[in-house]
Amino acid sequence: MKSSLLYLGLCILSLGSALPEPASNNQASANAVKRLVFDCADGQVGDTCLNMCYGAKCKRLGTTLTWDHPNYTNQGKRSRLAGCGSGNRCSKPPYGAGYQCDEFPFKSVKEAEKGNQVNRCVKRHYNSRQGGVLRQFYYSNGNFKGKGCDGKAPCKFSLSFKNFNKYGYCKKGGSCTNDGNEYTKAGPAKREEEVDASGYYRLGSGDVIYVPDGAAVGDLVYKAKFTNSNGTMIADVATPTDDDDEIDDDDEFDVEEDTIVEEVEDYE
Ligand SMILES: *[C@@H]1O[C@H](CO)[C@@H](O)[C@H](O)[C@H]1NC(C)=O
Numbered sequence: 189m190k191s192s193l194l195y196l197g198l199c200i201l202s203l204g205s206a207l208p209e210p211a212s213n214n215q216a217s218a219n220a221v222k223r224l225v226f227d228c229a230d231g232q233v234g235d236t237c238l239n240m241c242y243g244a245k246c247k248r249l250g251t252t253l254t255w256d257h258p259n260y261t262n263q264g265k266r267s268r269l270a271g272c273g274s275g276n277r278c279s280k281p282p283y284g285a286g287y288q289c290d291e292f293p294f295k296s297v298k299e300a301e302k303g304n305q306v307n308r309c310v311k312r313h314y315n316s317r318q319g320g321v322l323r324q325f326y327y328s329n330g331n332f333k334g335k336g337c338d339g340k341a342p343c344k345f346s347l348s349f350k351n352f353n354k355y356g357y358c359k360k361g362g363s364c365t366n367d368g369n370e371y372t373k374a375g376p377a378k379r380e381e382e383v384d385a386s387g388y389y390r391l392g393s394g395d396v397i398y399v400p401d402g403a404a405v406g407d408l409v410y411k412a413k414f415t416n417s418n419g420t421m422i423a424d425v426a427t428p429t430d431d432d433d434e435i436d437d438d439d440e441f442d443v444e445e446d447t448i449v450e451e452v453e454d455y456e
Pocket residue numbers: 259261262
């Protein structure tokens with residue numbers, strides 16, 4: 189989005205006259221990236237936050253993703269590339285029943301084609317919640333009605349995180365040491381050279397979000413929050429360990445729209 193702002197700036201310059209302040213602000217927000225905010229509080233999307241942050245920040249895979257509406261064959265190929273094919277490590281001790289292999293970037297996005305994805309064994313329920321938010325966003329269903337991708341691929345979007353405090357991978361300057369559950373297809377994942385481009389941003393509502401590769405004032409965000417924060421108890425019991433991330437029908441979440449208003453230097 190930095191490059192699109194730069195482009196916008198060049199356009200304005202090449203017009204030879206600066207646009208009045210309000211008009212240029214409008215323009216900037218019309219071009220702003222759509223950003224999904226995953227809630228990392230207890231009882232929300234659990235360890236999937238760790239995997240997304242580890243991948244985005246520690247493996248420097250970034251948060252800008254492109255949903256390309258892949259078919260099942262393609263999704264399967266991406267899962268295998270991520271180390272999440274059938275018989276993956278999450279189906280075996282110390283994981284096994286109730287766990288699934290969560291991949292980042294997701295198999296639903298083009299960025300997964302490049303390989304080098306990270307995977308993490310997470311409770312099935314968390315994987316299904318993450319998948320449910322993404323799916324409703326892609327198809328503009330449920331609380332994403334009128335927002336999201338409207339079923340039209342390719343669709344570019346970004347990620348960010350709320351209530352990230354207890355997760356080191358989701359913090360500016362936080363440790364990128366592998367906690368033992370971050371893998372690539374090749375084996376335990378290693379962090380990339382540490383260049384921390386991440387930042388904290390305050391939203392219009394006052395919430396602060398974490399963005400592993402930075403964001404811009406004016407970015408639109410969609411905050412997804414599950415309404416039954418202890419729903420995990422029910423769904424984690426004796427479930428298959430395949431890689432389907434179907435969301436449970438009764439697992440509902442709200443979506444709130446918000447906007448980035450400023451960068452915050454420090455946040456604890
Ligand atoms: C799935 O998508 C890939 C890539 O776009 C394409 O090459 C392939 O033919 C598709 N397969 C099926 C069964 O539609």
